[in-house]
Amino acid sequence: MTQNASINPSSLHHAVMSLSDALDTAIAEEMRRDPRVLMFGEGVATKRCALLDEFGAARVRNTPLAEAIIAGTAVGAAASGLRPIADLLFAPFLCYATDALVNSAGKLRFMSGGQFEFPLVTLAMSGGGWGVGAQHNHNLEAWFVHAPGLKVVMPSTPADARGLLKAAIRDDNPVLFFVDIGLLYQPGEVALDADIVPLGRARVVRAGTDVSLVAYGKSVGACLEAAAQLAAAGIEAEVIDLRTLKPLDTETVLASVRRSGRLIVVHEASQSCGVGAEVAARVAEHAWSALRAPIVRLCGPDAPVAASFPLEQAFAPQPAAIAAAAHRLCAREPAVAEVNV
Amino acid sequence: MTQNASINPSSLHHAVMSLSDALDTAIAEEMRRDPRVLMFGEGVATKRCALLDEFGAARVRNTPLAEAIIAGTAVGAAASGLRPIADLLFAPFLCYATDALVNSAGKLRFMSGGQFEFPLVTLAMSGGGWGVGAQHNHNLEAWFVHAPGLKVVMPSTPADARGLLKAAIRDDNPVLFFVDIGLLYQPGEVALDADIVPLGRARVVRAGTDVSLVAYGKSVGACLEAAAQLAAAGIEAEVIDLRTLKPLDTETVLASVRRSGRLIVVHEASQSCGVGAEVAARVAEHAWSALRAPIVRLCGPDAPVAASFPLEQAFAPQPAAIAAAAHRLCAREPAVAEVNV
């Protein structure tokens, strides 16, 4: 994962780079800025050799294949003055690491009466695109939203990836940073002199007044495609990228729904008890009177993901389905729409 | 945990027993019925000596202190012709066991093209009542609702505990069976000749037409208390005990809300991405036009539980708060209620 950023002629401080390179950029910048930042994981020193070259073997480390101790080491180090970044590769591997992250990092600050801080970041990938099945591809971000004391981030663009990762590294709390595999090599413009992107703020990617499409990760792109189709039909969709899943920027979502009166939440993760359920519930609690139609969730099915390419691709919500749901919500009487969703 | 059931004179087949004894009864009955059922875990053979005496050391086993292999052994055995029950003690210890349960038991049936079945049950306790803090008391049931391929159960009465556990043991899928510590020693009437309680069916514990209170575990009792208070004020609350959290009995909830127009979801687990979010979202999707007020969730705070007794008790939603929310929803104009929740 070397930096293949091509320089944008309009500014020396802008570059077009992949999300993967944006993450590397953020890590290098923060390691330069703060000597307490270090990074480890299986293959970190091998695959991120630019980091190893610049920062040396003490700060960029390969580990044994043992996720529980990788996470535990990060948690213990964070409480003791370091600011570790642990690469846990694929989200399902977090299953081996949940004790350290959930029972220790998320709880021991509160349980100790505030004696410790846990400034650490874990990286993990998920989502379709690699065709390797449900033991590599499983969107688990909702687990860590449900568990107390953690923050959860999942960017959709290289610029946000850089800015949010920088903010996560500077945050004094444990941050689970999820990366959508399907976005890893999609290029995007990144302002290299931009500040951090603060955690906890959603981004209105496209303004619109007829329906609010709320998403994160690669589903943001699906919503934008759907919005373009809808615009052609005269429906103006607002597209919101949550970016941070915890703390969740409820205000931005509520404000949008209060204008549009219609909400569709979209993500690749399975539906039950997912982030979409939380968004829907908050809207049903706090913007109910603004709703002009039932809420719709479009999520991954409640099933493991298949490796087989066409099934993997069909797992994530598609633009056509999003557009169709928006048409139903906007065009029909609410009661009718409800029956059909 | 010996059976201290006192015989009810009205019938030899009814007994008043604790939820804990009801679980032991169910296990013994199923072990008698099916020689493939066996049980293991830390202290199982020591603490459940009645089972050990009756079924012997091959079927009732102590294990090393190693939750990952306890769960893995159960999963491997289930796929190979046994029907194991694994006692994992307290829900936070499930963190060590998630790989076997989530990545293997939940996924390998689908991923193998249907080659294996996983008839296994795990037991785990959570909830306030023991004053031992967030590393023993953490309601994690929503995690397993979110993960594919699992079933999730959490009873509120001894009779349901017996019937649901028997159903879980007979089910050909992995079932996570959660037990509310606060209910363990509360007595209840159990019909010893009753059939199983099928998984996936909620129970209307109290009929009512003004507001639907949806809960599970010990929050059912809190809702019943609130309902009694509300009845005195002329508000008839319907109380629904979900009993099974996955598959969720959406129809029973929707039917209730379509009658009452008002929904309050109550549980001790933290709010974000909890089961309450899922219930709220399903109602906002499928019974929106019946809603006459915003949905309200009353859940545990988004924090670890303290050991300190008063804080532990304050963590779970209280009857007074439930009744107050119901009053707001029933008495005021919807828009006003919304501002206040």
Add this chain to the structure above:
Amino acid sequence: MSSTAISGSALALLERMLLIRAYEEKLIALSAGGQFPAVCSSFGQEAAAVGVVAALGAADQILTNHRSAGHLLARGADPGRMLAEVMGRVDGYCRGRSGSLHIAARELGVVLTSTIVGGELSLATGVALAQQTLGRRGLVACFFGDGAAGEGIFHESLNLAATWGLPILYVCENNQWQAYVHRRETMLGEHIAPWAQSLGVEAERVDGNDVFAVHAAAEAACERIRADGRPRLLELSTYRLRGHLEPDDPQAADAAELALWRERDPLRHCIATLLAGGHADAAGIERMSRAAHARIEAALAFAEASPYPAADELLADVYA
């Protein structure tokens, strides 16, 4: 191994190794073309797979991991159904839902394959408990890598198997690599066997590139397991001759070490032994090799003709 000890079935071992090599060469070529799912090749580890699996009986159960092609083919899996699976087609062993990394074939006793490193170790004890409890004859062979031995589940699995007395043959293919990390970066010693021994599991180290040595050790271990029902571990010293994943990324390799191990290619060793002992001639081996390649070509044709699963398989078989 003295040439007189080589039985007639030695040629059958070679045949299986040739088939695995041909299969992996085909996958390597397909992957190099791009637009092909990631695969972990067992190229260079054929002797470990074939030597152990040939020692197993029909009732024995096998658990394996992401690097499973050798184990499956050694067990008699149909390369056509395997390729179909790798390519996500409906005639694959798992209806295309597994892909290359978790192929299970229950009909062959290859069960519960997991690509979570260590997953096979977590499940093997349960399979063995079922064999034991249900009075089935077969033992359980559990294949894993040196990397998996660093996961905590290794410790838990072997300790439980030792304490409960479970009939498991743990087979650690110590191929010196763990994805992009060399084994020496992950542990102080060179070997996994002492970890097992400390837990009370008898363990033996064997040259994993000598199919005859592996086979003899596996037969002896299986015999002891069948006799007393207790677990054993074999550590097979071998080498991952390709990158972690195809297409290969040669950069990561240690060139000197790789050259050394190329000299010790298990196929070459097997052929040299057979030729030296007069158990085979070059022409016969050449015929065998061509037959293996032809079988793989036919397998590929089968796989390519197989359709992708229909969209309704998105939700099939999630629950029983």
Add this chain to the structure above:
Amino acid sequence: MSSTAISGSALALLERMLLIRAYEEKLIALSAGGQFPAVCSSFGQEAAAVGVVAALGAADQILTNHRSAGHLLARGADPGRMLAEVMGRVDGYCRGRSGSLHIAARELGVVLTSTIVGGELSLATGVALAQQTLGRRGLVACFFGDGAAGEGIFHESLNLAATWGLPILYVCENNQWQAYVHRRETMLGEHIAPWAQSLGVEAERVDGNDVFAVHAAAEAACERIRADGRPRLLELSTYRLRGHLEPDDPQAADAAELALWRERDPLRHCIATLLAGGHADAAGIERMSRAAHARIEAALAFAEASPYPAADELLADVYA
């Protein structure tokens, strides 16, 4: 240990042990009264705690678990703040939020206590990495039980510490019990030390009920760790003289074994050694014991006077 080797500080060791015993006796009495939170007593393991902690310096860090009272008091923790914590009062070390099972006292270098068995093993490597990376002098002492050694994280923690060279003194108090299960039901051997040795961690077994032996072994191990920065393990053979939890459940115990270990009570051993060597007289020890009990009475009064936390602490300190 020859009596001439006993320094004047031996009396300080006894004093600490007496304080721990008095504290645990008080908790046992309080628990027996009912309406008291569950506590895991370290009654019978005082020598392990005092012997090791006395070998540590002020800059050293300690990680412990659910059975931590001995470690905390040996380190100089205030029994009043400990009792307040156990009773959920706001003047406890953790503002009453921890209760008895996870008391951490950062000011004393007792950090990150976890009641998840094995939790301390998962965190110790990170604390040690920070000590090393930030150039701090202190080593890390990590206390855990024989049960914790059966968790996979034991294997992962020791292997990482060995491979990276982390300054950790692993202290396994092998007290023969793991909650309601006897150690012998959980492993084939008798000892944990061989598991560490197989990973390349130097390990020594010591009579954990002889405070002088423990102290000498801990001093020697700490010296070696400070010299080369590498981890060591001490296995202290001891016994849980009470049930897993208070109030005690005597049913579960093995009566013969218990009687045997009662003979080897660490306090009795310490006192006998001091008396035999002429380092103390009975009256002096009696005075010491009374002082310890008086300190605990004062501590209880302090704890009882402390209020419960206010309701707004439900959400305090969740995030930094």
